[in-house]
């Protein structure tokens with residue numbers, strides 16, 4: 001679907017720019033009677049919030065307070081559109097004079113200009129990762145719909161700057177929501193981020209997202225395959241450059257005998273399929289990984305061009321993340337929740353399955 005709306009039945013429309021007065025969204029198609037309050041949405045937003053002073057994170061200090069405007073009455077969804085807004089309170093638009101005419105390599109400046117012939121150069125405008133605040137809010141609404149159905153989604157960083165976690169603990173304590181990795185890997189990540197930031201450079205990583213409790217049979221047979229919809233959802237987030245399902249790229253190097261998940265009396269012997277076969281959920285855990293590129297705004301000289309085609313050098317200032325991890329983690333789980341909510345409703349409309 002073109003424009004700013006995601007989903008076919010459970011839909012999220014987002015609005016807002018990085019340095020405008022506010023961002024927000026409208027969720028359409030959420031059934032009536034779902035228990036939903038602002039606090040639950042706020043909990044998700046707090047995981048993504050900038051300015052928390054943690055590892056690799058922008059200093060822009062936004063409270064990201066959600067204001068629910070419609071569609072919820074006495075703690076339950078009414079079945080009408082759920083509108084919400086999140087104010088921008090810490091813009092420093094004047095800092096962006098440098099990128100008014102000069103394109104940042106790796107960011108959307110050049111392509112927005114090519115598409116629209118103009119752009120909101122204050123921060124990334126609409127292309128800023130700040131837009132993802134509305135996705136997290138929409139994903140929290142989807143989560144409130146999925147939870148009573150027993151469907152839960154978790155996500156965590158599993159690699160940063162090429163350093164993989166040695167062991168994973170997806171079910172661990174709350175702080176591990178961001179870093180499901182062993183503490184040793186987290187320490188090495190922190191050290192690397194500090195070193196690279198001091199050099200004016202940035203880092204990428206890999207995030208794993210898992211959905212549990214998804215019943216077998218979810219997903220449409222041809223174009224709206226569950227894996228296709230999930231991949232598109234993750235790829236719609238800025239800085240995501242690759243998506244794997246189950247064994248993913250590694251499957252290309254396996255034999256069929258290794259990659260197939262044998263079916264035993266007790267269930268599947270393995271989960272190389274990542275919980276999806278022929279675009280339809282198998283009832284196993286859904287396992288996805290997203291490759292996140294390094295943040296494009298770097299404090300190092302780079303060759304570029306300006307809007308008029310002249311060669312220029314740019315060293316990007318402003319308040320930027322060093323790595324999109326950890327803040328992209330809750331964004332990716334939100335996108336998976338949105339897809340699953342949509343697919344559950346699609347399934348109901350088709351009148352098949354449970």
Ligand SMILES: Cc1cc2nc3c(=O)[nH]c(=O)nc-3n(C[C@H](O)[C@H](O)[C@H](O)COP(=O)(O)O)c2cc1C
Pocket residue numbers: 058106107108124127128129130132237238239240293295296297319320321322324327328331
């Ligand atoms: C949560 C999040 C935070 C981000 N923070 C920054 C940032 O501080 N500075 C920056 O230049 N890019 C940041 N990005 C990445 C850019 O938004 C992204 O690279 C840009 O929109 C270009 O899109 P592309 O990387 O998908 O091609 C962030 C992305 C996300 C999802």
Ligand SMILES: C=C(O[C@@H]1CC(C(=O)O)=C[C@@H](OP(=O)(O)O)[C@H]1O)C(=O)O
Pocket residue numbers: 018019049050058059060062122123124125127128129130131133238318319320321
């Ligand atoms: C403010 C947020 O992150 C921003 C994501 C971002 C980018 O280019 O993606 C650039 C920086 O902001 P600005 O648009 O002011 O340059 C980050 O601070 C946020 O996520 O809430």
